[in-house]
Amino acid sequence: MRFISEEESAALVDHALAFAAAREALIAAVAPGTTLFPAVLGHGSEPTNRFSIKSGSTADYAGLKVGSFWPGNPDRGLPRHNSVILLFDQAVGRVDTVIEAGRVNAYRTAAADAVAASVLARPDSAVLAVFGAGNQAEFECAALARILPIRTVLVVARDAAKVAGFGERLRGQGIAVEVRAADPQEACRAADVIVTATPARAPLFEVDWVRPGTHVAAMGADAKGKQELPPALLERAALYCDLPEQSRTIGEFQHAPAAADLQAIGAVLRAGEGGRTDPKAITVFDSSGIALQDLTIARAILAKADGRG
Numbered sequence: 001m002r003f004i005s006e007e008e009s010a011a012l013v014d015h016a017l018a019f020a021a022a023r024e025a026l027i028a029a030v031a032p033g034t035t036l037f038p039a040v041l042g043h044g045s046e047p048t049n050r051f052s053i054k055s056g057s058t059a060d061y062a063g064l065k066v067g068s069f070w071p072g073n074p075d076r077g078l079p080r081h082n083s084v085i086l087l088f089d090q091a092v093g094r095v096d097t098v099i100e101a102g103r104v105n106a107y108r109t110a111a112a113d114a115v116a117a118s119v120l121a122r123p124d125s126a127v128l129a130v131f132g133a134g135n136q137a138e139f140e141c142a143a144l145a146r147i148l149p150i151r152t153v154l155v156v157a158r159d160a161a162k163v164a165g166f167g168e169r170l171r172g173q174g175i176a177v178e179v180r181a182a183d184p185q186e187a188c189r190a191a192d193v194i195v196t197a198t199p200a201r202a203p204l205f206e207v208d209w210v211r212p213g214t215h216v217a218a219m220g221a222d223a224k225g226k227q228e229l230p231p232a233l234l235e236r237a238a239l240y241c242d243l244p245e246q247s248r249t250i251g252e253f254q255h256a257p258a259a260a261d262l263q264a265i266g267a268v269l270r271a272g273e274g275g276r277t278d279p280k281a282i283t284v285f286d287s288s289g290i291a292l293q294d295l296t297i298a299r300a301i302l303a304k305a306d307g308r309g
Helices: 006-012 015-028 102-120 135-147 160-171 184-190 231-236 244-249 265-271 291-307
Strands: 002-004 040-043 050-057 062-069 081-088 095-100 127-131 152-156 178-181 193-196 215-218 238-241 262-264 283-286
Touching: 002 006, 002 291, 006 095, 006 102, 006 291, 015 102, 015 135, 015 265, 015 291, 050 291, 062 291, 081 102, 081 291, 095 291, 102 135, 102 215, 102 265, 102 283, 102 291, 127 135, 127 184, 135 160, 135 193, 152 160, 152 184, 160 178, 238 244, 238 265, 244 262, 262 265
Parallel strands: 002 095, 127 152, 127 193, 152 178, 193 215, 215 283, 238 262, 238 283
Antiparallel strands: 040 050, 050 062, 062 081, 081 095
């Protein structure tokens, strides 16, 4: 069995690798022969310590990802989020590879939103509004700035200290953008792209604040009851997601109208057409996260590790 530690996987991953892996995964999700199993949501001995198990298989590979959220970890000098990916040897059913993937998971999550934005956001999108100023929000900004001409990032957050260091941390990654704090209404009214990266259970903004032509990426909802967007927005926007049946169950679109047309972004990517056709349309992408994202990025990391010897 092969093992890649957190330190090794973090050194191997980057935004380009994650983008390519996410695109491959989203297309594979709608391909014949692919199976994605229902997510398992659980908790530790303390109910506030939560974990999820997402699994899937294609004709070429199979495996699962265990993601955990232990909110008390910062007091121990540890990250709240962690992730482990397991790849199976399909010939004998044993675990072939184990990859610790805490940092990889942040890249992988942001990459899915970037892939969707590459076909849903207006190509001239220059102003990004992000709700949340945590670790994931930074990765989202960096991933989107790679594929869109983002010049300004408006950060909506409760902790002003986090916003103060946000721009500096982005510049440390070579991303030269103006970063400033904004209130929800100001941010939405100015934004070409809105990203929500929070654990919210109620809408973060009003539908009338969203301009025509805006693309919205919602990635915080991954369990029943979670919600970041106003339901009225889901009535007037074109709705896309990674996996419709999962988005309906635990994603943002559990709050969408029953008759809403949910389109798998992988179908758009596979066809090479669709996505944004009207510059004034509002588009929403819900990323509840699928196992294939983890399995494809794990395979890419293995290939890169092998290439480096």
